[in-house]
Amino acid sequence: MKKACKALNVSRSGYYKYLDHKPSKRDIENKVLKEIIREIFEEHKGRYGSLRIAKVLEQREIHVNRKRISRFLREMSLVPKGTRYHYRKYNQKASGEGRPNLLNQVFIANAKNKIWVGDITYIPTKEGTLYLAIFIDMFSRKVVGWSMGNRMKDALVIEAFNQAYGKEHPPKGLIVHTDQGSQVRQEVG
Template identity: 40%
Template sequence: MKSMRPEYAVERLCLAFEVSRSGFYAWLKGEPSPRAQEDAVLKVAIQAVHRQSRETYGPRRIQPELREQGFVAGRGRIARLRRELGLRCKQRRKFRATTNSNHNLPVAANLLDQQFAPTAPNEVWVTDITYVPTGEGWLYLAGVKDVFTCELVGYAMGERMTQELTMKALWKAVQHKRPAHGLIHHSDRGSQY
């Protein structure tokens, strides 16, 4: 409407856009409405509660927190303001065990017994598998780490958590570092190891 003012009368523009002249002039002045001013104050309070909750509270839990601070707002309004602010909850993920230490396969002795104190590189390597989200789904990452240098000496990625995946990571580490005889390769004793 602002750009059309030189060509058309204000009355005609207001009629075409179905707004009152007083509403048009109030908008032109640029002063935010009382509701918009309340929203601005509420947004600051919502952000504070969001941070204090470590980004875990949604509108249902934010509402009583705001009420304690003296703000009155419905859940719908809180949800709308959170959307405008781009705030989203961090959802807790259910723990999912990925290690099966309960199997009938032979298990190597625990040579370290939680005493991780090597005196030189390539004396003790630890290994584990984790899963990584990608655009194409989950990938499993098997890594081998030198305890002395904290360096990742070998790794492999695959679509399934298999013994071949862990062997590939270990093989890459051996090819890369060529450790001397006596290296301890420590794992969580999962079925892949």
């Protein structure tokens, strides 16, 4: 035993203490709690995550922190099934194919009204959030069209583009570069 402890760089007293180790009150509590959590998880066909399991435990008058429940679920490799509904988020691409990236991150123009870049940003105010749609000419670096509103709608981008187009009258072959979010993928002009 002496050689094995030396090879593993463990003291003999530490090894024997490990052998005599009895589970603590917390270890026993965790083991029982894990069994209850597994039972609730299986009872609800794997649909309950830490929040719902915490509510069931509260109803049974067992008070456990949600983070502790999450940790136990991870340790037991119990992953709840996702929601049946998949909501579209603002930053997800709209359906359909995107346009090709003609600039390939090289934003250099050799003349005015050859390349415009557009984007939408939000501006927090005391009255609520405002959205700003803007188009910039890459040669002059000047704003050629903009529109502001309290909703992020397609009309915001269309209005900004039409303003720029009406003011600048660009020649044929203008490249308009955007992030291709759902608001800017509309047919404008």
